[in-house]
Amino acid sequence: MLMEKVAEILAEASAEAVEPRFRALAAGEVLEKAPGEIVTVADREAEVIISRRLRELLPVPVVGEEAVAADPSLARALSTEPACWLVDPVDGTANFVAGRPDFAVMASLVRAGRTVASWIYQPVDGVCYSAELGAGAWRDGQRIVRQPAAPEPATWRGSVKSRFLDPVLHHRLQTNARVFGEVSAGRRSAGMEYPQLADGRQEFILYWRTLPWDHAPGSLLVTEAGGVSARLDGSEYRPEPPGGLDGLLVACDPAVWDRTQEILLGAAVH
Template sequence: MLDVDAVTEILREAAEAAVLPRFRSLSEGEVEEKAPGELVTVADREAEELISARLRGVVAAPVVGEEAASDDPGLLRALRTEPVVWLVDPVDGTRNFVRGDTGFAVMAALVRRGETVAAWILRPTEDRVYVAERGSGTWRDGVRVHRAPAPTDPARLRGSVLTRFLDPAGRHRAAEAAPRFASVGPGAHCAGVDYPLLFEGGQDFVLFHRTLPWDHAPGTLMVTEAGGVCLRPDGGEYRPGDDAVGLLNASDGECWKTVRSLLLG
């Protein structure tokens, strides 16, 4: 049986040791641009090393961390070739973290035979933790979370569309559709914030284009276990190891269909 609490404790301890001491205390030399527009900090690297080493003691499996995979993209093959894989995002929302914004998270997920079976999102500055296991629901600080259906009228729906990686045509469609909804925001620039907003009722839908596995494996499991829907724009299932792009997440099936028709045509 998976020791869910042990993983939660690993994330908490890594946050206490490597992340929180650097929050609003980063020096210039502790922040780098690993790719155009993509930041990494000493906190990301140290937290990932701490978490990865200890997760192997919970379940002996390869660890695919965001920073390790940035250095060696070949690590992603493990999601297609290995029966069990850990995913780690040591600081999701690094740009927010660098700015001194509390919108960041520490995340992990366990993938078996290509499907996410357990997930964790820790919000260190709030000391808040979300946990999900396939078939056992989504939990916030020990209290089960259920996502109620959204309103059927599009004019009452609230959501986010992350346009950064959309092509010009996709951005144009999103801009044209936005007035049909109650509100459409740009997202929190942190999956560990955007997903809980969806399954806790703060928004009704969220559209992503880029779907890196460490960003989306934790949240998609939590949304579906809370009663929501996470599907590719063509209606296909999301799997952490696939190479597809685009992911539309919604409070329920009818909401998903409504948003799909308005946003994506």
């Protein structure tokens, strides 16, 4: 019941606060919340709706992206509370503002520092991805099981998210990535990128900045579909407050994770 109810909450909040403003944002409805970071009234209104309804469903703290922007101390709940909700009301805000369809509405449930359930709703396509720890990954109720990739890296498709990389590491990654079949800069929305990997449209993604509301939903989706989401030293990804570890490599299967880490970064990364 929980899985279905949260999916309904995301879709209904999107229909109320997000979709009516897609390609229809008025003057003054787009603001800068930090240098280079924008927020819209759709983000803020959707987060209020989602947070209220999630608390009604399960009364634990909500760590929402926009609430944390106003009060960073709220993120401590991820490490101090037995359980909390994570909410990203519009993942891919820059795409949303630009009128591009690559954005999603996302939520996760975290218990004892681990993501135990997650939801990614893609409003333009009306598609919902969900995952439950130990129970599998789903796309609109259909089970997702990711098949292992072909063994040759030259056939693999991936993304290297380079926005927050220092110039030296950026150059190193771009040079090493030439052995792969196709490497893109991604779609500027984790809520679009993780499902691509789970669905079989991509083999790996390398992220640097790992804000918890961006990565908890997709990481669980990918791992429950048979993939791997791990820090660059191989340790398991767990959502934590902003300002912690950087770097996350996500792959469709363990062999691809190992080989991609070796090619891009070398075995000595710590």
